[in-house]
Amino acid sequence: MAWLIFLLALTASLIALLMAPRLLAPRRLTRAKEVRFEAGNPPYGKARRRMVMQYLGYVYLAMATESIVGASIALYLIDAKVLWAALVAVAAAAATAYVAARGHD
Amino acid sequence: MSGLAAALLYPGITAIFAYLLVAIWLERKLAAKVQWRYGPLYVSRWLGGLLQGLADALKLIFSELVVPSYTNKALFTALPLVVFLADALPVMFIPGAPDLVIYRSHYGLAYVLVILLLATPAIVAMAWVEADKFTYIGALREILMEAAYEVPLALSLFAMIILYGPDPVQAVEAQSIPGILANPLAFFAFFVSAAMATSRFPFEIPDADTEIVFGPYTEYGSTLLLASFGANYVALYSFSLLGALLFLGGWAPFGGLLGAAVMLAKAMLLTIVWLILRAIYPRLRIDQALRLGWGSLLAISAASVAVSVVWRLWLG
Amino acid sequence: MLIEHIRLFAVAVKNALRGPITIDYPREARDYSDRLRGYIVNDKERCISCGLCEAVCPAKAIKFSVGPDGRRYPGIDYGRCIFCGYCVDACPTGSLRHTQLHEVVWTHLNTFAKYAEGDPEEVDGRPRRSLL
Numbered sequence: 001m002a003w004l005i006f007l008l009a010l011t012a013s014l015i016a017l018l019m020a021p022r023l024l025a026p027r028r029l030t031r032a033k034e035v036r037f038e039a040g041n042p043p044y045g046k047a048r049r050r051m052v053m054q055y056l057g058y059v060y061l062a063m064a065t066e067s068i069v070g071a072s073i074a075l076y077l078i079d080a081k082v083l084w085a086a087l088v089a090v091a092a093a094a095a096t097a098y099v100a101a102r103g104h105d
Numbered sequence: 106m107s108g109l110a111a112a113l114l115y116p117g118i119t120a121i122f123a124y125l126l127v128a129i130w131l132e133r134k135l136a137a138k139v140q141w142r143y144g145p146l147y148v149s150r151w152l153g154g155l156l157q158g159l160a161d162a163l164k165l166i167f168s169e170l171v172v173p174s175y176t177n178k179a180l181f182t183a184l185p186l187v188v189f190l191a192d193a194l195p196v197m198f199i200p201g202a203p204d205l206v207i208y209r210s211h212y213g214l215a216y217v218l219v220i221l222l223l224a225t226p227a228i229v230a231m232a233w234v235e236a237d238k239f240t241y242i243g244a245l246r247e248i249l250m251e252a253a254y255e256v257p258l259a260l261s262l263f264a265m266i267i268l269y270g271p272d273p274v275q276a277v278e279a280q281s282i283p284g285i286l287a288n289p290l291a292f293f294a295f296f297v298s299a300a301m302a303t304s305r306f307p308f309e310i311p312d313a314d315t316e317i318v319f320g321p322y323t324e325y326g327s328t329l330l331l332a333s334f335g336a337n338y339v340a341l342y343s344f345s346l347l348g349a350l351l352f353l354g355g356w357a358p359f360g361g362l363l364g365a366a367v368m369l370a371k372a373m374l375l376t377i378v379w380l381i382l383r384a385i386y387p388r389l390r391i392d393q394a395l396r397l398g399w400g401s402l403l404a405i406s407a408a409s410v411a412v413s414v415v416w417r418l419w420l421g
Numbered sequence: 422m423l424i425e426h427i428r429l430f431a432v433a434v435k436n437a438l439r440g441p442i443t444i445d446y447p448r449e450a451r452d453y454s455d456r457l458r459g460y461i462v463n464d465k466e467r468c469i470s471c472g473l474c475e476a477v478c479p480a481k482a483i484k485f486s487v488g489p490d491g492r493r494y495p496g497i498d499y500g501r502c503i504f505c506g507y508c509v510d511a512c513p514t515g516s517l518r519h520t521q522l523h524e525v526v527w528t529h530l531n532t533f534a535k536y537a538e539g540d541p542e543e544v545d546g547r548p549r550r551s552l553l
């Protein structure tokens with residue numbers, strides 16, 4: 001039960017926080033407030049521009065490694081007897097990731 | 106009854122908001138002291154300026170809440186709250202004292218790990234919905250930072266799970282010597298990856314305010330800023346409770362109310378070290394952080410798992 | 422490597438214990454010694470309206486306007502003044518003078534451009550602290 005109270009109270013206080021300015025703060029929308037923030041300049045171009053992908057390899061590495069590590073932890077939690085298999089998997093994943101990251105740049 | 110106290114007082118709502126106030130004040134004060142300044146002092150001088158954060162919050166409440174017309178308005182307002190909730194959720198599984206736990210679960214530590222890792226997607230979604238150039242760069246950096254810290258964080262927690270089991274309450278009872286002594290490598294990996302996760306200083310890369318305005322929080326003002334940026338400190342609260350629990354012995358050697366105070370003191374001690382980093386280190390580049398995460402930090406966290414296994418074998 | 426990081430922390434702790442060198446601002450004032458080129462006041466008794474101060478001002482901050490006694494007095498536009506002190510040096514009678522004040526607030530835009538109408542109090546009771 002306590003967790004429900006916790007969640008409800010937290011959500012309620014956050015929503016109260018959100019509603020407070022609606023009741024208390026002035027509301028004068030101008031065009032300048034409405035547009036995208038661009039450090040004082042009028043917005044131009046797309047917000048989501050092309051990005052360099054030189055670090056994408058790390059994200060890929062994280063995905064791959066994290067799935068193995070996560071699965072190992074989960075398996076270990078389900079059945080403590082697989083500890084050794086989990087350790088081997090984690091060690092292999094970590095070693096591969098370490099070597100792969102070294103070859104990254 | 107104790108569940109209710111846990112939910113509403115400590116480690117629940119009241120403690121979270123009190124921590125927000127204290128942590129932000131401490132961060133400003135510590136950085137000021139190291140830089141030979143006074144830091145916040147004007148509001149509530151007798152408390153050393155502690156209530157400055159409250160004054161700032163009041164000021165934010167009375168400032169206009171602007172929801173830009175080009176975004177998805179519902180998501181724009183809802184996502185900061187989601188981020189805040191996601192960062193506060195781990196507190197549910199972390200006991201503040203032997204009985205003071207909001208949701209007692211045998212697999213508490215695993216849940217905590219998963220939720221801590223899921224806070225980043227929430228921040229990225231928030232930055233994506235805000236949709237300006239700075240939040241976009243901030244979102245990308247947030248993704249890359251998560252790529253850097255998630256494996257070391259998972260491994261260091263795995264090491265502690267091997268040592269103490271996944272139940273956070275039993276983890277304290279299992280600590281005959283504090284975890285930081287039993288497995289210093291795991292503590293180091295945990296400490297650094299938590300600094301990365303909450304963008305503490307050398308890794309304050311996603312919201313680098315000298316480079317990209319405020320990263321993922323750029324578009325927010327008023328209480329939305331409070332919720333989105335405060336979420337960072339809530340995450341720090343979760344991390345410091347977790348660190349105090351796993352590495353500093355939790356409420357040991359006491360129990361009950363005194364134990365809760367001891368645990369809070371330990372968490373604050375950790376927090377202070379995290380906060381003072383701001384005054385010590387310069388900001389790293391994203392590639393330096395990535396190389397650190399996939400280099401020495403990965404090696405250290407992998408070694409920490411090995412240390413735990415050695416302990417297990419030795420103790421039987 | 423690790424030693425370096427420990428030294429960083431040691432320096433931070435050392436600095437934190439040293440105490441602030443800034444002033445406790447609204448309550449204290451920084452002592453800049455009496456040679457500070459601060460806000461400039463004009464002694465209207467001694468001013469002979471010669472206009473040298475206006476001529477020498479590199480920022481063209483000085484404009485003359487007619488005072489209550491019908492004579493013309495210089496007034497400094499502090500939006501332009503660079504506090505170079507040339508006008509004080511040029512003044513033949515010594516009627517222009519620097520004060521110690523450097524944080525003056527005017528509530529109206531026109532007061533400060535006129536001769537001495539917006540002269541603030543010259544003393545404040547705050548304790549002064551020098552940097553060293």
Ligand code: SF4
Binds near residue numbers: 506509
């Ligand atoms: S101090 Fe310099 S700039 Fe200011 S009024 Fe005098 S001559 Fe002009």
Ligand code: SF4
Binds near residue numbers: 463495514517
């Ligand atoms: S130089 Fe001195 S005496 Fe001459 S007008 Fe200016 S203030 Fe008056």
